Amino acid sequence: MPVDGIELHLVFGDITNETTEAIVNTTDFKDFQTAGVCKDILTKAGPQIQAQLTGARAASGQIFKTPPGGFPCKTIMHVCGERNPDVIKTLAKEIVVQCEHGCYRSVAIPAICAGQGSLDPNVVAKSILEGVKEGVQGANLQHLKNIRIILLKINVFLAFKATSKQMFGGNTQLTAPAPLVLTSVTTRGRSATSIRHSGSTRSSRSHSLPLPVALDFSSLVTSLPDTESTAAFLVIGHTNNDVSNACRDLQQAYKDQCSTHTFFPDEIERLTQEEMDQLLSKVNSLHLQIAQNSSEEWEVEGQRNGVNEVVRLIQDALRRQVREKDQTFLFSQVTWCILGPRGIWQKVPKDVNYKLEKRDVKDGIEDAQAVKWTVDLQKMEATSCDSGQVTALKRLENPSDLSLPIYWDNMSQSDLLKVIVLDPSSTEYKTVKMGFKRTVRKTVLKIERIQNMNLRRLYEARKKELENRNGLIVGAGEKILYHGTSEASCSSIMKSNFNRNFAGQNATVYGHGTYFAVNASYSAHPTYAIPAADETQLMFVARVLTGYYAKGQGDMRTPPERVAPDLYDSVVDDTQNPSMFVVFHDCQAYPDYLITFK
Known part of the structure; x- marks a missing residue:
């Protein structure tokens, strides 16, 4: 509806789908994990934005702004409604003012305190709409043109709609045939x-x-x-x-000429934002009525043709859900990948993955970047419809408890270990070599990729454990590090991983664990990468989970205690600028590549 030269929209949907230039997040600046608008926005924005909010303070009725992080907007405005209608009204007005000062053309605002705050939706609607109205009327808006109030629950949406009709007029109510x-x-x-x-x-x-x-x-x-x-x-x-x-x-x-149809709650709740918009549009344009009965089922009433249109819409949505469920299940079992323009493998979207597996490619496919390709499954190639560029496809079969890394070659259930010699012209080879040559002047003769299904399964389980325990900011702390080795130890490491029992053969300055260097030059020393008879040396490029780390000591056999009963995850030579990491858990490192050099 128009309000003094701007457009005010009431949107029944999810704020994380919005693409306005400014997004408003409602938070208490303390709890970022409880399900709700705040958790959804911060999950999409990323851990760096949550880190900025941790410990932040905003005066009553004031706004705390951060960059957007991964959210597709220009700024995120964080507010705390304090479950106080006057504060909410002040915030709504201040949002309008700050959007104008920031030259933002559009803003999305949630129902502040109507969700986790549990305030009466009618009270929240009155406060926000009055604040918006005062903000718009009190300023000569030159930039802000579009205010979208995003309402996740149907009862809140209807409360806002009724209040907006009283406040601004206009045909905003759903209507239905009556007796x-x-x-x-x-x-x-x-x-x-x-x-x-x-x-x-x-x-x-x-x-x-x-x-x-x-x-x-x-x-x-x-x-x-x-x-x-x-x-x-x-x-x-x-x-x-x-x-x-x-x-x-x-x-x-x-x-x-009239009929009624009843839907179960989950049939409505699973609709996408687009389908929900279509549903509300049909209810409005076909003069139907939709409401929940005492059993919490949804009833649609009105002329039969209109009700039948709604039934078809929801049945189509249910068919989509079944199809998406099949696509998701297949995606966990089989992953199709396409080699990107920079030589990096990329997963195709789930629906395309399903089409490739079912060999339904007569109309071509579209990758995650919306590039269209024709497909030759005999040659496992795809050709760009625009540029004619030809690239490779590959298919990975995942075990039930592990998704194969996207850069691996396919492995059958019986292939527990594969050692793949990399093509020197590939991007993968060049990337590994570049990291090595950054600090080592010696010549790279060969790079091999180590594909050990059992070791990778244990490593990924440990990674997930650390991510859950350490939270978003620190997480598992995965790093790419180096470990020099001898020809005698090489085969054992590829088969059964780095072994702490060998600690002490070269050094125990920071504890009795497995040592990994930040710079390849350290691991290239003959003390660690022991030269063979032909003077070639070996070095592993390892993925290492460092998590929380502390200063190591020579007598340590486990990391020191961090917060009882939890220990640190690794130790280092220097906590401010570490050049060496030591881990004490056999599954906390994975031998990713083996470099032969001279």
């Missing part, structure tokens, strides 16, 4: 009854003419006009009995 109401009248000595049809219908003119005996009441009701709020029928007959019969037939004809 015919009979009102007796007298016309020039004849019996007459006025029948009013509530709903959005066009005004009809009454005529003092007798109704034809063979009137088709069904066709009359079907063609009911549809713009004004009330249609009146004046039924005139020679006797009361004639009029009553005619009215009864007309009422029955109306009832015959």
Whole structure:
């Protein structure tokens, strides 16, 4: 609806789908993990934004702004409504003012304190809409043109809609056909009854003419006009009995054209934002009524054709859900990948993954960047429809408890270990070599990728454990580090991982664990990368989970205690600028590549 030169939208949907230039996040600046608007926004924005909020303070009625992080906007405005209607109103006004000062053209605002705050939706609606109105009327807006209030729950949406109609006017309520109401009248000595049809219908003119005996009441009701709020029928007959019969037939004809359909709550809740918008649009345009009954089921009422359209819409949505469920299940079992323009493998979207697996590619595919390709599954190649560029496809079969890394070659269940010699012209080879050559002047002869299914499964389980325990900011602390080795130890490491029992063979300055260097030059020293008879040396490029780390000591066999009963996850030589990491858990490192150099 228009409000003093700007557009105010009430949107029944999820704020994380918004693409406005400013996004408002409602938070208490303490709890960022409880499900709700705040958690959804911060999950999309990323841990760096949550880190900025931790310990932040904003005066009552004031806004704390941060960059957008991963959210597709220009700024995020964090507010605390304090469950106080006056504060909420002040915040709504201040949001308008700051958007104008920041030259933002659009802003998305949630129902502040109507969710986790549990305030009455009507109170929240009144506070926000009044604050927006005062903010708009009190400023000569040059930049802000679009204010979107995003409402996740249907009862909150309807409360805002009713309040906005009272405050701003306009046709904003959902309408639905209502029963015919009979009102007796007298016309020039004849019996007459006025029948009013509530709903959005066009005004009809009454005529003092007798109704034809063979009137088709069904066709009359079907063609009911549809713009004004009330249609009146004046039924005139020679006797009361004639009029009553005619009215009864007309009422029955109306009832015959109406129907009701009931949906379970989960059928409605699983609709996407686009499908929900379509549903509300149909309910509004077809003059239907949708509401929850005492069993919390959703009932749609109105003319049969309109109800049937809604039923078809929701059935299509359910078919989509079944299809998406099949796609998700397949995606966990089989992953199709396409080699990107910079030589890096990328997963295709789930629906494309499903099409490739079902060999339904006659119309081509579209990758995650919306580039269209034709596909040759015999050659496992894809050709760009625009540029004609040809690239590779590959298919990975995942075990039930592990998703194969996207850069691996496919492995069968019986292939527990594969050692793949990398092509020197590949991006993967060049990337590994570049990290090595950054600090080592020696010549790289060969780089091999180590694909050990069992070791990777244990490593990924440990990674998930550390991520859950350490939270978003520190997480597992995965790093790419180096470990020099001998030809004798090389095969053992590839098969059974780095072994802490060998600690002490070269050094135990920081503890009895497995040592990894930040710089390849340290691991390239002959003490660690022991030269073979032909003077070649070996070095592993390892993925290492460092998590929380502390300063190491020579007598340590486990990391020191961090917060009882938890220990640190690793130790280092220097906590401010570590060049060496030591881990004490066999699964906390994975030998990713083996470099042969001389």
